[in-house]
Amino acid sequence: MASNFKRDRQKAKKAEHLVCEVLSNATIDYCIEDVAEIPEYYYKGDIKAVDAWNDEYFIDVKDDSRIAETGNVLCEAKVYSYNQNKWFKGNMESDYDALAVVAQQKKII
Numbered sequence: 158m159a160s161n162f163k164r165d166r167q168k169a170k171k172a173e174h175l176v177c178e179v180l181s182n183a184t185i186d187y188c189i190e191d192v193a194e195i196p197e198y199y200y201k202g203d204i205k206a207v208d209a210w211n212d213e214y215f216i217d218v219k220d221d222s223r224i225a226e227t228g229n230v231l232c233e234a235k236v237y238s239y240n241q242n243k244w245f246k247g248n249m250e251s252d253y254d255a256l257a258v259v260a261q262q263k264k265i266i
Contacts, residue, residue, distance in 0.1 A: 169193075172220035172259040173203045180206065180216075187214075202253035217253035224260035 173193050181189045186208060192215075193203040202215030224230055 168222070169203075169218065169220050172257075173218045175259060176216065176218050176257045177204055180204070193218075200252055202255075204257075214254040215252070216255045216257050218257045218259060220259045222260075224258070230258050 170193070173191055177189050177191050180187070187206040190205045190207075191203065192198040192201070192205045198205065198215070202217040204216040204218065206214045206216065208214075219230075221230055
């Protein structure tokens with residue numbers, strides 16, 4: 158799983174860029190910013206949207222490569238690890254306001 162991290166991260170960046178582009182073109186009411194690489198936002202989300210009153214909203218972007226194949230969406234909000242018969246809180250937990258799920262692959266019939 159860790160060996161695929163760099164490849165998966167590149168795909169995730171494409172999905173984040175796509176969502177930023179769509180949101181930026183869809184509204185003038187929010188300032189849209191990709192904050193995925195800024196450490197202070199790691200547990201907030203990948204995209205920050207700020208409205209005219211400076212209220213901030215965070216969007217987590219998930220790129221699911223299996224949606225087209227399965228028709229199902231699986232998104233984790235928290236990650237846990239299991240060791241020595243106990244569950245431990247993992248290294249990732251998101252506190253987002255909205256979730257954007259991107260399926261970059263098309264189902265070919």
